[in-house]
Amino acid sequence: MQQRENGIVLTEEQKRRRRARSLAIALALAILVVLFYVVTLIKGPGLLNRPL
């Protein structure tokens, strides 16, 4: 980390890792969206009728 007057400046390695973490979060969210979409198609109105 380099400390400057205008705040924290990330090193190249920190930027690279942050980008990788952001991509992983984006992937997880995309999987979640697809999952909900596909399950809604499969279950249809039955989605609200779940076994306890």
Add this chain to the structure above:
Amino acid sequence: MSIASEGLSSSAQTDKTDARLEPSMASVGDYIALMKPRVMSLVVFTALVGLVVAPGQLHPVIGFTALLCIAVGAGAAGALNMWYDADVDAMMTRTARRPIPAGRIAPGEALGFGVTLAAFSIVILGLLVSWLAAALLAFTIFFYAVVYTMWLKRTTPQNIVIGGAAGALPPVIGWAAATGAVGIEAILMFLIIFFWTPPHFWALSLYRTSDYARAGIPMLPVVAGEKETRRQILLYSVVLAPVGTAPWLLGYAGSLYGVSAIVAGLLMIGFAVRVRLARDNAALEQAARHLFAYSILYLFLLFATLLVTHGLGSSFGRFGG
């Protein structure tokens, strides 16, 4: 946070504080490591068996969703365990390179990660699959993170006996996801893993005793000594072998499973006897390592046979529609 925090030197604590203020250096791999992927793989496998063996209709996508949620829930429990145990992990050779003690992930990040994953996995399992399965998953995460990690692990040598219930629940969750109920077969699978856990972990602790002693964890060899641990390993193995055959004895599994369970159970007892009779430290360590390795194979063999003999025949039709 307990024992080891007091043991940390002031410089180490300063480093830790500084690390919290710095931008995160955590890689995606570090977050995956927080989820204990090896433990997760066993959880997913046993949950899969519970899911497939269960009667009834289940769409493959719903089954996949259930397994995904169970895997993520197990990962959440692992992350919460690593967050709370970072102090003792730093003192043990086996765990010192984990992301938190190694300084790659700040404790707060791990806590946030674990809580987020736990919440998502439980809610999604409930919304898309079954609320009973979701409740069991929530109980499992709570039991592992709070009852085992925060309470039992540091207070009693029976920690892994009682705490083993958390590791034994995944096939029950899988069964509940498929049926919306809990059946006897699911309880038998729970019992197999429950009685398997003590000889499995005590075998490991026999050759990691100094690690556990240094970290102040009251594992059985540390508190009661090697001799008593070896005796208990044998006792639990003798109980485990017939419990392993129970699905066949009670008519829930075929003869192939029965024969496999009997042979595998006898071998388990054989390995435990070797541990019990080892005459010197070198022989004991070797026998304990063999038992530890074999115990993993034992559980895999039993559940794989259950899957093949009981599950695939009917589930192909079921999944295939």
